[in-house]
Amino acid sequence: MSVISIALNEWARLFLSKRGWIAIIAFALIWAIFLMYVIAPAARYISSQEVGLVLGSLLARFGANALNNWQSTEMALYWAFALYVLPFFTMISAADQIASDKARGTLRFLILRASRTSVFFGRFIGQYLIQLFIIIVTMASVLALIGYHSAESLTDALPEVPVVFVNMALVLMPYVALMALVSVIAQSAKQATLFAIIGWIVLWFVLGYVQNNFGPFPILDWVLPGSQLGSLVRLSGWDTLNLAPIPLLHTVVLLGLGWFAMNRSDL
Amino acid sequence: MNVITTNGLSKHYGSVTALDSLDLSLESGEPIALIGPNGAGKTTLFSLLCGYIRASAGTATILGHPVGSSALNGKLAALPQDAHLDPRFSIQRQLRLLAKLQGFGGSDARQEVQRVLDTVQLGDIGAKKPGELSHGMRKRVSLAQTLIGSPELVLLDEPTAGIDPPNVKIIRDLIRSESSNATFVISSHNLDELEKLCSSVVYLSSGKLLESGPIDASADEGYLTIRLPSVSEEQFKRECLKLNGVLDVQRQAQGDYLIQHTVGHAVDQALLAMLAKNAWPYRHIIKGRSLEDRLYG
Numbered sequence: 001m002s003v004i005s006i007a008l009n010e011w012a013r014l015f016l017s018k019r020g021w022i023a024i025i026a027f028a029l030i031w032a033i034f035l036m037y038v039i040a041p042a043a044r045y046i047s048s049q050e051v052g053l054v055l056g057s058l059l060a061r062f063g064a065n066a067l068n069n070w071q072s073t074e075m076a077l078y079w080a081f082a083l084y085v086l087p088f089f090t091m092i093s094a095a096d097q098i099a100s101d102k103a104r105g106t107l108r109f110l111i112l113r114a115s116r117t118s119v120f121f122g123r124f125i126g127q128y129l130i131q132l133f134i135i136i137v138t139m140a141s142v143l144a145l146i147g148y149h150s151a152e153s154l155t156d157a158l159p160e161v162p163v164v165f166v167n168m169a170l171v172l173m174p175y176v177a178l179m180a181l182v183s184v185i186a187q188s189a190k191q192a193t194l195f196a197i198i199g200w201i202v203l204w205f206v207l208g209y210v211q212n213n214f215g216p217f218p219i220l221d222w223v224l225p226g227s228q229l230g231s232l233v234r235l236s237g238w239d240t241l242n243l244a245p246i247p248l249l250h251t252v253v254l255l256g257l258g259w260f261a262m263n264r265s266d267l
Numbered sequence: 268m269n270v271i272t273t274n275g276l277s278k279h280y281g282s283v284t285a286l287d288s289l290d291l292s293l294e295s296g297e298p299i300a301l302i303g304p305n306g307a308g309k310t311t312l313f314s315l316l317c318g319y320i321r322a323s324a325g326t327a328t329i330l331g332h333p334v335g336s337s338a339l340n341g342k343l344a345a346l347p348q349d350a351h352l353d354p355r356f357s358i359q360r361q362l363r364l365l366a367k368l369q370g371f372g373g374s375d376a377r378q379e380v381q382r383v384l385d386t387v388q389l390g391d392i393g394a395k396k397p398g399e400l401s402h403g404m405r406k407r408v409s410l411a412q413t414l415i416g417s418p419e420l421v422l423l424d425e426p427t428a429g430i431d432p433p434n435v436k437i438i439r440d441l442i443r444s445e446s447s448n449a450t451f452v453i454s455s456h457n458l459d460e461l462e463k464l465c466s467s468v469v470y471l472s473s474g475k476l477l478e479s480g481p482i483d484a485s486a487d488e489g490y491l492t493i494r495l496p497s498v499s500e501e502q503f504k505r506e507c508l509k510l511n512g513v514l515d516v517q518r519q520a521q522g523d524y525l526i527q528h529t530v531g532h533a534v535d536q537a538l539l540a541m542l543a544k545n546a547w548p549y550r551h552i553i554k555g556r557s558l559e560d561r562l563y564g
Binding site for chain 1: 345
């Protein structure tokens, strides 16, 4: 029960605060610019037969020719863009799950009424639901764009919606879990984002060093959150779910570490 | 019934011992004062009891349940020293969440929040954000959250620190009126205030328990404390020492005089007569010593 109350309160923290609205408006503006000046013109450009052929061979060179398999060009562009951009937005918007409440002492009021586990997982679930909402809103905007240009294209795009939604939901999950972990350690949302980025870069260097000097160890290729993205963009349709265990495993490990840190930390 | 029991409770921060093998047993009833100098371990003890920090050794139970047990939800309430509500949201919204976590439903939570805000005489500020309130009002709101539901034990860490006298009086009156419903344990440096509210004391120093139990009435025998403004110290001491049975007169730091006399002599009557004869107006006379004199005198 307390997990649900805490999760629902995350929505209030986003929609009832000035900081939350600034983040929403900033993201909406960036997304609108991307939609109008990147997806729409690029889709029209790629759809022309000559450019499509050239691009097809280019994508094949980079191993991303699976993008050609998508029925809707706009949806394929959304997929390629969202895979790499939404995780960054998640690292900013989900950064304050615990940090500022812990620094301010607000968490002390909650802990007397709900376990640390409830607070930690309640905040994670609330933030994850917000990320799902963002996926739905951004996908809806792309569908609206497609429908505005051609109802026929919308029919092509609709079957791809569940594939993209499920995959984006899986992709973002470990990033929300990562921010849950670092926000337990950090003193503020900004610090949490900084910790996540620095931690990611340091781990990337360490893994690279280990692979170069002692490897190769294939398993280490999958350690970093998002390490499956390069492979994911090469797949299409429900084949993409072949990589689903990786983000799920990342999420379990990160949540386990975060839960441990939450239960051990002084408030 | 024991509200707090600790056995060998210790907390170390590296080489620093904040609390050293504390064995404590406090019973429900009248408010209990938790006193001691800075660094005595008062806040550490509260933090351990509330589950904010983990003990290095030993155990603690509250109302018969281990610290951190879900059975304490709604039974244990606390006003931590440096905890603040989120400045981004209204008081009402934040207290409503706390009430919901204690098991109140939607409309019940709303009513309960209004009740506790009314209790701290802030019934009309629910829609405001913490930043719009004075320090004293924010403290009263923090006190209000301790009253949600019907807690059996309320821990207050420095509830009146840095607060103006009108707010101090409101908080003190509130504790006095609510103490019939719950056991209050109050940590403060203001010993005068604690003496007015509490009937027993836990005295910590350097992380160790020095004293625990009811304020000993027998320790008051043979002492009178008088507040006497605008009278020369030398003159008063000279006249006082002439009284039959008076052994010593000391001027205390806060301006009061502590008169030590032989037990059994009715010095108070003679003292009043002497004051009347010299036309010296006094503010108050207390039989016995102040808590401060008893502990540090």
